[in-house]
Amino acid sequence: MSGSRMISLLVCACVWVAASTMAVAAEKRVRFSVDVKVEGTEGVVGTGADRTSGKFREGYSLVTYLKSDGDLAQFNSKDPEYARKMMGLSQNVQRQVNAAQGKAPPKKMTQQQLQEYVKTKQAACGANQDCLMKLAMEAQELMANVDMGGATSAGNEADAYTGDEPPRYLNYFGFENCGATSYVYVDRTTQGNLADTTGPVPYTVLDTADYRGNAVELGLICASHTMVVDTQDKSFYTDGAVLPVGKGKSVFTIRGKTQTSTGEAATHGEIYTWVSEQLRHGPPSGQKSATIKLTQGRGGAIHSGKYSGEARVTVSWKVEDVK
Secondary structure, three states: OOHHHHHHHHHHHHHHHHHHHHHHOOOEEEEEEEEEEEEEEEEEEOOOOOEEEEEEEEEEEEEEEEEEOOOOEOOOOOOOOHHHHHHHHHHHHHHHHHHHOOOOOOOOOEHHHHHHHHHHHHHHHOOOHHHHHHHHHHHHHHHHOOEOOHHHOOOOHHHOOOOOOOOOEEEEEEOOOOOOEEEEEEEEEEEEEEOOOOOOEEEEEEEEEEEEOOHHHHHHHHHHOEEEEEOOOOOEEEOOOOOOOOEEEEEEEEOOEEEEEEEEOOOOHHHHHHHHHHOOEEOOEEEEEEEEEEOOOOOOOOOOOEEEEEEEEEEEEEEEEEO
16 A cells, blocks of 8 residues: 555544544533422511411423533533532642652641731741741642632542543533523412501502513523533533513502502512522432422511511423434
């Protein structure tokens, strides 16, 4: 076989390998669906005849799409311990360098201990510039070995990344015009009595919302979500789901007169804080439920007093590959 023929075959083989590699790392997309349903009661007990009680249903559904370049990452950037594991990796490498050079590793200190140590040494140095320069170098070494908890604590070195972990994570990001949809609903009835010199005055507040996101709101949903998918166990990691905007109306009736106002739908933030936490890490599909004690009122009480409430919330989710 001639030399030019051999080179041609090698070039073709390289091109084929490169194409195969590119195919493996082709762009991937997922659909992230969230559905939240809430039912609850709440009330406000004021002074005298001031009393309010309410029942409510509320929730939302959200669908958004994210894409990945298909390249596997070695580390999970959304792991709650990610920063400390990375710092632990750096500290372990430096420990090995020190050992190879016959140097003792810097003393392990917490940030508070380091601050106190530097303050004491600084006072001892006084105006001696040579002493202060040496202290600055020492403090730099100590900071690189600081105890931030987790994998950076003495005895937990094995919890740090080693740098030899095989790539297994896919990073997904939102993108423009991704095709997101959102729906928010609220159905709340608040009934109460307002103290008056003539006796208790009954009133009713009806809060409702039946709202689907507009183009601007859906654009924000597309851009707001990021995700890491573990290709080994198929679980996902997020920073929590974004609560869609909801708009509705409130109808207030008292003494035979009715007033109607419109604006952003009043929902219970405490509930959605819990929902967001459930969506930080989970299997590709699942459901969780909880009963949450409420401390922050969103009903239509028109008097002050002690608030109490309870909500039963269920969140369902699904992460699925799409073309």
